[in-house]
Amino acid sequence: MKYKIDSNQIQEDLSWISHPPSKLWWSWIIFLLLCIAIGMYALYLQIAEGHIVTGMRDNVVWGIYIANFIFFLGLSYAGAIIGAFFHLFKVPWRRPIIRISSLIAVIGAIVGPVFILLCIGRLDRLHYLFIHARIQSPIIWDVFAISTYIVAAILFLYLGVIKDFAVFRDSSELNFSRWRRKFYNLMAINYQGKEEQKIIINKTRNLLAIILVPMVVIISSILSWIFGMTLRPGWHSTIFGPYFVLAAIYSGTGAIIVAMWIFRKMYNLKKYFTDRHFVYMGVVLIILGTGYGYFTFSEYLTSWYASDKWDSELIDKLLDPEYYGVWFFISNVLGILIPIIVMVFKKLRTPGLITLASVIVLISLWIKRYLIVVPTLETTLIPIQDIRPEYLFYSPTWVEYALTLAGFASFFLFISLASRFITIIPMSELAEEGGINIY
Amino acid sequence: MKSEKCGCSGPSRRDFLKTGVVALCGAAACGCSGGSNLLKEEEKIKLLSPDGELIEVARSQIGPAVPPVGKLEAREGIPGRKFVMVIDLAKCNNARKCITSCQKMHYSPSDVEWLQVKLMKDNDQASPYWFPKTCFHCDNPPCVKVCPVDATYKRSDGLVLIDNDRCIGCKFCMAACPYSTRVFNWTEPELSEEAKMCSYSPEASVPAQEGTVEKCDFCPDMARLGELPDCVTSCPNGVFYFGDENEDTVTNGEETVRFSQLIKDKAGYRYMEELGTKPRVYYLPPTDRIFPVERGLENVESDPLREMFKDIIDGSPTI
Numbered sequence: 001m002k003y004k005i006d007s008n009q010i011q012e013d014l015s016w017i018s019h020p021p022s023k024l025w026w027s028w029i030i031f032l033l034l035c036i037a038i039g040m041y042a043l044y045l046q047i048a049e050g051h052i053v054t055g056m057r058d059n060v061v062w063g064i065y066i067a068n069f070i071f072f073l074g075l076s077y078a079g080a081i082i083g084a085f086f087h088l089f090k091v092p093w094r095r096p097i098i099r100i101s102s103l104i105a106v107i108g109a110i111v112g113p114v115f116i117l118l119c120i121g122r123l124d125r126l127h128y129l130f131i132h133a134r135i136q137s138p139i140i141w142d143v144f145a146i147s148t149y150i151v152a153a154i155l156f157l158y159l160g161v162i163k164d165f166a167v168f169r170d171s172s173e174l175n176f177s178r179w180r181r182k183f184y185n186l187m188a189i190n191y192q193g194k195e196e197q198k199i200i201i202n203k204t205r206n207l208l209a210i211i212l213v214p215m216v217v218i219i220s221s222i223l224s225w226i227f228g229m230t231l232r233p234g235w236h237s238t239i240f241g242p243y244f245v246l247a248a249i250y251s252g253t254g255a256i257i258v259a260m261w262i263f264r265k266m267y268n269l270k271k272y273f274t275d276r277h278f279v280y281m282g283v284v285l286i287i288l289g290t291g292y293g294y295f296t297f298s299e300y301l302t303s304w305y306a307s308d309k310w311d312s313e314l315i316d317k318l319l320d321p322e323y324y325g326v327w328f329f330i331s332n333v334l335g336i337l338i339p340i341i342v343m344v345f346k347k348l349r350t351p352g353l354i355t356l357a358s359v360i361v362l363i364s365l366w367i368k369r370y371l372i373v374v375p376t377l378e379t380t381l382i383p384i385q386d387i388r389p390e391y392l393f394y395s396p397t398w399v400e401y402a403l404t405l406a407g408f409a410s411f412f413l414f415i416s417l418a419s420r421f422i423t424i425i426p427m428s429e430l431a432e433e434g435g436i437n438i439y
Numbered sequence: 440m441k442s443e444k445c446g447c448s449g450p451s452r453r454d455f456l457k458t459g460v461v462a463l464c465g466a467a468a469c470g471c472s473g474g475s476n477l478l479k480e481e482e483k484i485k486l487l488s489p490d491g492e493l494i495e496v497a498r499s500q501i502g503p504a505v506p507p508v509g510k511l512e513a514r515e516g517i518p519g520r521k522f523v524m525v526i527d528l529a530k531c532n533n534a535r536k537c538i539t540s541c542q543k544m545h546y547s548p549s550d551v552e553w554l555q556v557k558l559m560k561d562n563d564q565a566s567p568y569w570f571p572k573t574c575f576h577c578d579n580p581p582c583v584k585v586c587p588v589d590a591t592y593k594r595s596d597g598l599v600l601i602d603n604d605r606c607i608g609c610k611f612c613m614a615a616c617p618y619s620t621r622v623f624n625w626t627e628p629e630l631s632e633e634a635k636m637c638s639y640s641p642e643a644s645v646p647a648q649e650g651t652v653e654k655c656d657f658c659p660d661m662a663r664l665g666e667l668p669d670c671v672t673s674c675p676n677g678v679f680y681f682g683d684e685n686e687d688t689v690t691n692g693e694e695t696v697r698f699s700q701l702i703k704d705k706a707g708y709r710y711m712e713e714l715g716t717k718p719r720v721y722y723l724p725p726t727d728r729i730f731p732v733e734r735g736l737e738n739v740e741s742d743p744l745r746e747m748f749k750d751i752i753d754g755s756p757t758i
């Protein structure tokens with residue numbers, strides 16, 4: 001697909017970035033801040049009173065926080081690998097998608113790890129992870145993997161935006177306030193559109209993209225190994241590494257589609273996110289979805305068929321409508337079939353329905369993460385024999401829900417704020433492609 | 440003689456030990472004994488506290504100070520030892536003395552059980568039996584492998600201990616332990632005055648700290664004094680045999696037997712050998728039992744729990 005973009009139009013199309021935000025936007029931000037404030041209160045309670053205010057107890061030691069942790073990191077990893085992949089293979093329709101996906105990569109990588117911190121009993125000792133790091137522990141692998149990855153993801157995003165920062169700094173058509181000009185001036189690090197500057201940026205981006213693809217595969221596997229390395233039913237499985245990689249990219253593709261739809265609506269970007277973009281991303285979605293579905297099937301089939309004692313105890317719980325049956329159906333059947341149905345019938349292949357399918361993918365993949373974490377922890381090898389219900393079954397408390405809400409709110413907040421500081425469309429790159437050098 | 444985790448009983452004395460004044464006592468030092476003696480009128484001895492105050496202490500309250508071992512020593516283990524435990528399932532009637540004495544010794548509240556007694560039923564035909572479960576101190580411990588900060592570690596004498604000053608409370612070890620041995624301090628533990636005054640050592644595991652993980656430690660502080668863990672001595676039925684694999688002896692406080700012979704003669708086994716964790720706790724199968732399993736219900740205080748146990752006894756294998 002060759003984009004036909006009138007490069008002269010770009011600045012005009014995107015000029016809203018220099019306009020003051022609308023009332024609606026402000027109310028949205030205030031709403032998000034309110035959600036975060038509730039979360040902060042919950043956090044205060046959790047710190048003041050201890051983890052007793054959560055639904056976690058000695059058997060289910062990890063709950064909804066870890067599900068969120070995997071979920072946001074999954075989105076992030078997907079953003080990074082899709083951006084890097086499209087960049088490397090010079091996919092013709094890549095440009096607007098790379099910007100969104102690298103944004104999701106960075107923000108997911110900031111929000112996700114916060115949730116693992118919420119599970120830690122002694123935050124005051126967090127630095128022990130560095131001063132007493134023990135290299136055998138998958139948590140230490142994760143600490144190093146995620147911190148390396150955040151740097152790479154931020155750099156990849158930043159290198160893609162420098163040219164736009166230079167445009168914002170110099171453009172006479174965009175009316176920025178003085179402090180914003182100053183900010184852009186700083187962020188553009190003296191980019192002047194010189195040939196050698198372009199070469200440096202391009203080379204570095206290529207290199208980062210080459211690093212990011214295998215890096216994402218490795219770090220999502222490491223994430224899965226936190227579970228895979230234990231002797232617990234449903235976790236101790238060789239498929240977990242690739243399974244997490246695919247699940248991450250699958251959910252992240254859904255997130256990118258949803259983001260495309262929202263931004264296209266909000267900022268009137270039909271020209272940039274065309275219907276065909278949605279169809280192409282929909283194709284990516286079902287390719288990943290079928291792979292993920294195949295892994296899911298293979299995973300559950302083998303443990304159900306061989307029916308080892310604890311595996312079958314777990315599978316029984318997952319399939320039983322009184323326990324997790326409904327959730328299991330949503331996450332493992334609907335979450336895989338609906339995108340396929342939408343994409344198979346030409347009539348259904350509209351941006352709206354593809355987005356709807358993506359929302360379902362996102363919901364089902366969140367549930368899936370919950371189903372990975374909680375039922376296994378409820379399936380102990382030695383019978384629990386307790387009458388305190390919270391020791392038998394996990395149910396999240398309002399504190400956990402509030403912090404989850406705050407996590408989602410901060411994800412949206414960061415994206416909303418970022419979209420006011422950088423255009424969701426890489427304007428200078430697109431103009432360049434159209435043969436005009438705005439920078 | 441019941442010595443508790445700090446090796447002492449009266450608060451004043453505890454303070455005294457903690458600050459290390461013992462050297463001052465000189466020849467007057469000092470035999471620690473049970474709390475019951477406290478009430479009797481006794482000869483008092485004047486001592487100088489570290490703050491320079493003159494204090495009076497009953498003679499019977501003074502004994503040799505055994506300061507808890509340092510962090511480094513607590514990581515290495517007692518030289519030449521290889522601790523091992525044998526639990527005779529044929530003798531257990533869920534008397535729960537092991538649990539309560541363990542709780543007393545570690546100042547744990549009654550809902551925190553480092554040692555648990557489960558009711559097991561291996562299959563429909565098998566008859567149910569009581570199953571005391573300590574930490575297995577595995578030789579291939581899944582919890583130690585995963586700890587990111589080396590807070591839980593394996594020692595040369597076979598013990599797996601936790602350094603609660605080091606633990607960051609990630610709970611990974613709890614997720615990794617296939618035997619659900621570990622417990623977490625979900626909130627600020629309510630500590631008795633005595634517990635608060637103990638100086639912490641991973642060998643004593645007291646006092647508890649919020650946000651950290653704890654578990655059965657096989658009481659190495661007692662072993663250093665040449666004493667058995669309290670679960671062993673408090674069991675009225677002699678279920679627990681504790682000892683040293685290097686010496687090839689284990690004892691339940693009444694009889695001392697050859698460890699290897701006991702395992703051979705009575706077909707000792709390790710629980711879930713197939714997991715490859717290599718536990719240091721051996722079980723003797725529940726054959727020729729001396730109590731009917733129902734006897735164990737008598738000591739279950741909560742009605743719903745008793746009902747649950749009854750169901751297991753009458754019905755299908757444990758879920």
Ligand code: SF4
Binds near residue numbers: 585586589601610611
């Ligand atoms: S909870 Fe404490 S002992 Fe357990 S793995 Fe984490 S740091 Fe180590």
